[in-house]
Amino acid sequence: MSDASLHIVTYHYVRDLPRTPFPRIKGMLLSDFEKQVDQLRGAYEMATLDSAVAFLNGTYQPSRNLCLLTFDDGLKEHFAEVTPLLHERGVQGIFHVITGCLEERRTAPVHMNHFLMAKLDFKKYKQSFFSEMEELTGEAAEMPVFDPEVVRNTYSLDTQPIAEFKYFFNFILESGLRDRVVTRMFETHLGDPASFSDGLYLNWSEAKQMQAAGMVIGGHTHEHRPLATLPEEQLEVDTKLCRDLLRKRLGEQPLWPFCYPYGRQNSFNPAAVRSVQREGFDCAFTTVTGLNQPGTDLYRIHRVDCNQAWISQA
Ligand SMILES: [Zn+2]
Numbered sequence: 122m123s124d125a126s127l128h129i130v131t132y133h134y135v136r137d138l139p140r141t142p143f144p145r146i147k148g149m150l151l152s153d154f155e156k157q158v159d160q161l162r163g164a165y166e167m168a169t170l171d172s173a174v175a176f177l178n179g180t181y182q183p184s185r186n187l188c189l190l191t192f193d194d195g196l197k198e199h200f201a202e203v204t205p206l207l208h209e210r211g212v213q214g215i216f217h218v219i220t221g222c223l224e225e226r227r228t229a230p231v232h233m234n235h236f237l238m239a240k241l242d243f244k245k246y247k248q249s250f251f252s253e254m255e256e257l258t259g260e261a262a263e264m265p266v267f268d269p270e271v272v273r274n275t276y277s278l279d280t281q282p283i284a285e286f287k288y289f290f291n292f293i294l295e296s297g298l299r300d301r302v303v304t305r306m307f308e309t310h311l312g313d314p315a316s317f318s319d320g321l322y323l324n325w326s327e328a329k330q331m332q333a334a335g336m337v338i339g340g341h342t343h344e345h346r347p348l349a350t351l352p353e354e355q356l357e358v359d360t361k362l363c364r365d366l367l368r369k370r371l372g373e374q375p376l377w378p379f380c381y382p383y384g385r386q387n388s389f390n391p392a393a394v395r396s397v398q399r400e401g402f403d404c405a406f407t408t409v410t411g412l413n414q415p416g417t418d419l420y421r422i423h424r425v426d427c428n429q430a431w432i433s434q435a
Contacts, residue, residue, distance in 0.1 A: 126412040127168065127176055127187045129424040130161070136198050145239040147278070149427050151202055157431065158212065161188050164432050169213045170337045170376050174404055177422070179415040191215045191406060191424060193341060193380055194232070195222065200323040200331055208334045216331060217341035217380035217406070220366040222322045228314040229345040230300050231382075232321060233307045234290055238283070240310055247286055253302045264289060275385055278428065291383065292347055325370040332372050339378035340367055340402060347383050348393035356396050364400040376403040384408030384424075394420045 134148025149157075161167070165188035168176070173189045175181035190207070192199045195218030207214045221227050237246055254262040267285060275292070276284035290299060307314050323331070328338050340363040342348065348356055360379075367377065379402035381389040386409060397405050397420060404419040411423035 125176070125183050125186050126414055127173055127189065127417075128165065128412055128430075129173070129189045129191055129406065129422065130157075130427050130430045131406075131408060131424045132190065132192045132203075132427045133194055134196060134198070135192075135203055143236060143239040146235060151198075154203070154427075155206060157427065158190070158206065158210065160432050161190075161430070162210065162212065164188075167212045170215055170378060170404075174376060174419065177404075177413060177415060177417050177419055189213075189215065191217065191380065193217050194229075194345075195219055195322050195328070195341065197321060197323050197327075200327040204331050204334055204336055207336070211335075213335055213337060215337045215339055215378055215406075216323075216328070217339040217378070218323070218328060218367075219341050219343070219345045219382075220363045221343040221345070222318055223325055223328070223370075224343075224366055226315040226318045228307070228318040228321060230296075230303050231291055231345055233303045233311075233314060234287070236311055236317075237303070237306055243283060243286075246306075247282075250302060250306065253305055254298065257298065257301055257305075265293065267293075271387070275383070275387065278426070292350060292387070296346060329371055332374065337374060337376070337378065338367065338371055339380055339406075340364060341380045342382055345382045347388040348381060348396070349388050349390040351393075353392050353396075356392060357399075360393075360396045360400045360402075364402065377401065378403060379405040381405060381407055 132149060134146055135151060135154045136148055137151050138144045138146060138148060166183050166185045168187040168189040172181055173187060176183060176187055192203060192214055195216060199216050203214060219229055222229055251262045267288060272284045272288045276287050304314060332338060343359045343362040379397045384407045404422060406422045406424055409423050410425055413423050
């Protein structure tokens with residue numbers, strides 16, 4: 122079949138949300154995940170990273186469309202729930218870990234923000250976030266005005282005020298100040314970020330067990346910052362550290378994938394792509410929506426969010 126395509130699904134939180142302490146976290150229910158995997162298995166040939174890359178290189182011609190499952194951020198449930206479910210079905214998952222979270226017990230600011238938003242009333246959270254900023258800098262702080270189109274494209278699944286805050290938080294606010302503000306708020310409302318990280322992320326030993334179960338581990342940077350916002354030197358330090366830790370802490374893999382944090386066009390640039398290539402990652406996933414065909418750039422692979430990956434029954 123010459124017109125086959127490769128459909129890649131992106132997952133983040135996969136959990137029984139109503140039964141967790143943070144039911145307002147945005148994610149997929151485990152039961153929906155199970156249904157979706159079975160639906161996808163019925164409709165596609167489930168790819169491995171090897172077969173997906175061979176397809177993109179034009180050396181493998183499948184008889185059906187391919188589907189590959191990817192999981193971002195190295196969350197605990199990817200080890201505890203997702204891996205057993207996939208292993209039982211003989212399906213390979215690709216799991217992108219933030220090496221700083223595993224190595225240094227850090228909770229990534231992007232996740233501190235998710236859990237604070239899930240715990241507090243959004244308006245109050247935003248207000249106290251700005252007051253904390255003012256207290257730390259001694260200057261008045263307010264939300265800049267953004268192009269609503271850019272904000273919507275970056276966070277298409279959120280309401281406008283939440284998308285705007287996330288955009289400000291992850292892309293605009295100086296990261297040193299941002300990290301101090303969010304850490305202070307996290308400590309006040311949710312406790313010690315290091316202990317929290319133990320429950321939020323999988324650890325190196327779990328990642329090795331996932332490799333032994335046929336899963337592939339990939340890099341998702343060391344600090345989970347939008348690579349396009351980093352000066353070239355920091356960009357290189359981050360991707361190198363990520364790559365070195367994967368090599369040092371894990372078993373061998375024929376291919377090492379990478380996944381850009383945030384992953385829209387405004388979060389990776391040519392310098393980021395070069396840095397990922399230089400470190401020897403074999404391919405890189407974006408969150409730019411779309412399918413992939415032979416010839417698709419291996420360092421700009423398209424994916425589809427799991428909420429948009431249901432197959433219509435019509
Ligand atoms: Zn991520």
